[in-house]
Amino acid sequence: MALRGTNQEKARPYNRRIVLEYVRNHGPATRGDIAKRVGLTVQTVSTIVRELEEQGYLLSSKEAPKGRGLPPTMLHLNPDGGYAIGISVTPLGVDAALMNLAGDMLGSAARACVRPSPSQAFALIEELCAEMRALRPDGRILGVGFAMPGPFDVQAISFVGPTTLDGWSGVPVRARLEEVTKLPAFIAADTVAAAIGVRLYGEGAAMPQFYYLYFGVGLGGTMMQDGAPVRGAWGNAGEIGHIPIVPGGLPCPCGNRGCLERYLSLDSFSNRPAGQSQGEWVAEVAPIFHSAICTIENLFDPQTIVLGGLAPDELITALVATTSTLPTSISSRYDRTTPRVTASVGHQSLLRGAAAMAVSGVLSPRQEPALTPDRPRQRDPFSNGMAA
Known part of the structure; x- marks a missing residue:
C-alpha cells in the first residue's frame, strides 16, 4: 500500500506515522525525498521530522561534500528510539x-x-x-x-x-x-510471526513472494504475498498440517487419518521407532515431504519455500538436502534463479x-480503532513521555 499523507492540520498524528514508516521502509532519506514520496509539503515534513528527532525516533546526518553547495541532511531511523x-x-x-x-x-x-x-x-x-x-x-x-x-x-x-x-x-x-x-x-x-521475521530479517528479505513452512511440534505455514502474510477469511490460510496426505493413514487428533503433520513434525520425529536414526527417519518421510512441497507450489506459486521452525538446525538442513530432486510442479521452471526449497536455521x-x-x-499508519470499555485508548507513542 502506498504511503500518502494529508496536509490537514488535524491529520498530524497520522502524518507522523507516514513519515516514520517511510524512513523505516526505505532507509536514509532527505526531507525532500519524503515529501515527494508521501504527498506532503516540505514544510510539513520538516515540522514532523523536528518532532520525531526530539522524541528520539529519527537521527540526522550530513554526507561528505561532493561538489558545490551543502550536502543534504539525511534522516535515519534511530535503532534505540x-x-x-x-x-x-x-x-x-x-x-x-x-x-x-x-x-x-x-x-x-x-x-x-x-x-x-x-x-x-x-x-x-x-x-x-x-x-x-x-x-x-x-x-x-x-x-x-x-x-x-x-x-x-x-x-x-x-x-x-x-x-x-x-x-x-x-x-x-x-x-x-x-x-x-x-x-x-x-x-x-x-x-x-515466523514468516514475518524471515521476510524482514532473514532468507526472505529479497523475496516478496515465498511460502514459509513452519516445522514445529506440529506443521503449518504461511504464504507471503508482496511482503505481507496471506491470512485468509479467519486468519488460518496456509495451515497445511491437516491436509490428509496418506489415505487411511495414522489417526490424527482432528478426527481424520493420514494428516501431514502425523508424519512431518517434531511430534512425529520424537515418536519415531526406538533406535531409528535421524537419517533413517528423514529418508522415510522424504517422499511425503516432497509431496507436500509440490502441493504448496501448485497452490501458491512461490518464488521459493523456506523451511524453518523449532526443529534442530541439522534436521532442517537434512530435509532440505533431500530436495535436490523433486517431482514436477508449476515451480519446475527453466528460468529459476533460486532453489525450490531453502533452509532457515536458528530460531530467532x-x-x-x-x-x-x-x-x-x-x-505504522492506521485508522484509530473504536474505543471499547475493555480496550481503552493506549498512550500515544509519539508523546514526549515514555510509552512504558
Missing part, C-alpha cells in the same frame, strides 16, 4: 526476546514447560518481560508481540492434540497479555517476527 518484546508460547515452553527498531535482537530468555497451561504461561511471560525490560531499563518499550500455534477457532482442530496448546480454548489472550505486561499486545499464529525468526508485529502495530 524504541523497543519491542517478542513472545512465543509453544508446547515446549515460553520464549522471549527484546528487539530494537532496526531489528537487532538485544537479548533473549526461555523457560521450558511442557504444554503450559494459560496460568503457567502468563506467569512465565510476566517473569520474562521483566527480564527483557531490564536489558533497557530506561528504554521506550512500544509493545509486545505474541505468537502461538494455530489454527484458531476451528472445530476439532484448535487446541486439540499434542501439537497444540490444550486448554487454551476461549482464553482472552490479548486481555491477559496486556494485563501482565502493561503493554499494547499484538497476536498472530506462530507461522505468521519467530521472536523477531513477533516483536516486529508490535513495532508495526504501534508505529
Whole structure:
C-alpha cells in the first residue's frame, strides 16, 4: 500500500506515522525525498521530522561534500528510539526476546514447560518481560508481540492434540497479555510471526513472494504475498498440517487419518521407532515431504519455500538436502534463479517476527480503532513521555 499523507492540520498524528514508516521502509532519506514520496509539503515534513528527532525516533546526518553547495541532511531511523518484546508460547515452553527498531535482537530468555497451561504461561511471560525490560531499563518499550500455534477457532482442530496448546480454548489472550505486561499486545499464529521475521530479517528479505513452512511440534505455514502474510477469511490460510496426505493413514487428533503433520513434525520425529536414526527417519518421510512441497507450489506459486521452525538446525538442513530432486510442479521452471526449497536455521525468526508485529502495530499508519470499555485508548507513542 502506498504511503500518502494529508496536509490537514488535524491529520498530524497520522502524518507522523507516514513519515516514520517511510524512513523505516526505505532507509536514509532527505526531507525532500519524503515529501515527494508521501504527498506532503516540505514544510510539513520538516515540522514532523523536528518532532520525531526530539522524541528520539529519527537521527540526522550530513554526507561528505561532493561538489558545490551543502550536502543534504539525511534522516535515519534511530535503532534505540524504541523497543519491542517478542513472545512465543509453544508446547515446549515460553520464549522471549527484546528487539530494537532496526531489528537487532538485544537479548533473549526461555523457560521450558511442557504444554503450559494459560496460568503457567502468563506467569512465565510476566517473569520474562521483566527480564527483557531490564536489558533497557530506561528504554521506550512500544509493545509486545505474541505468537502461538494455530489454527484458531476451528472445530476439532484448535487446541486439540499434542501439537497444540490444550486448554487454551476461549482464553482472552490479548486481555491477559496486556494485563501482565502493561503493554499494547499484538497476536498472530506462530507461522505468521515466523514468516514475518524471515521476510524482514532473514532468507526472505529479497523475496516478496515465498511460502514459509513452519516445522514445529506440529506443521503449518504461511504464504507471503508482496511482503505481507496471506491470512485468509479467519486468519488460518496456509495451515497445511491437516491436509490428509496418506489415505487411511495414522489417526490424527482432528478426527481424520493420514494428516501431514502425523508424519512431518517434531511430534512425529520424537515418536519415531526406538533406535531409528535421524537419517533413517528423514529418508522415510522424504517422499511425503516432497509431496507436500509440490502441493504448496501448485497452490501458491512461490518464488521459493523456506523451511524453518523449532526443529534442530541439522534436521532442517537434512530435509532440505533431500530436495535436490523433486517431482514436477508449476515451480519446475527453466528460468529459476533460486532453489525450490531453502533452509532457515536458528530460531530467532519467530521472536523477531513477533516483536516486529508490535513495532508495526504501534508505529505504522492506521485508522484509530473504536474505543471499547475493555480496550481503552493506549498512550500515544509519539508523546514526549515514555510509552512504558
